[in-house]
Amino acid sequence: MIISDIATIKTNFPDADFWLVRRGSIEQCGKPVRAFNPEHIGIKVERTELVLPDYLYYVFLHLNQIGSWRELATGTLSLVNIRVSDVKRIRLEFTQGR
Numbered sequence: 001m002i003i004s005d006i007a008t009i010k011t012n013f014p015d016a017d018f019w020l021v022r023r024g025s026i027e028q029c030g031k032p033v034r035a036f037n038p039e040h041i042g043i044k045v046e047r048t049e050l051v052l053p054d055y056l057y058y059v060f061l062h063l064n065q066i067g068s069w070r071e072l073a074t075g076t077l078s079l080v081n082i083r084v085s086d087v088k089r090i091r092l093e094f095t096q097g098r
Contacts, residue, residue: 004088006047007056011084013042017053020060023081030069030082032060041087051092063090 003009011022019040021031033040034057043060045053063069073080 001092002088003043003090003092006045006050006092008044008046009041009084009088011041012038013044014038016042016044018043018057018060020082020087023079025078026070026073026080029073029080030060031064032057041082041084043087059092 008016013019014036016036018032018034019036019042021028021033022039022041023029036042043056045051045056069082072086073082075081
């Protein structure tokens with residue numbers, strides 16, 4: 001399953017559950033934040049029976065901390081960016097708890 005199967009993802013999205021920094025340094029790019037900015041990529045979970053918004057926020061925090069955006073970020077020098085299409089294609093894997 002990819003993230004676009006369970007969430008709406010777009011820029012200038014004030015009703016999102018959280019946002020990803022779209023443009024900045026390689027360390028900041030892809031960082032999830034709770035404050036709206038029209039330039040950030042908003043993520044709103046539509047299928048809450050599969051994943052809660054707060055859980056997905058921490059998934060993205062982990063992806064940022066392990067440097068997942070480094071290979072997807074485009075740009076040069078100190079300013080890079082990620083694309084909405086890259087975020088939409090992120091693969092999610094769920095396992096059944098016992």
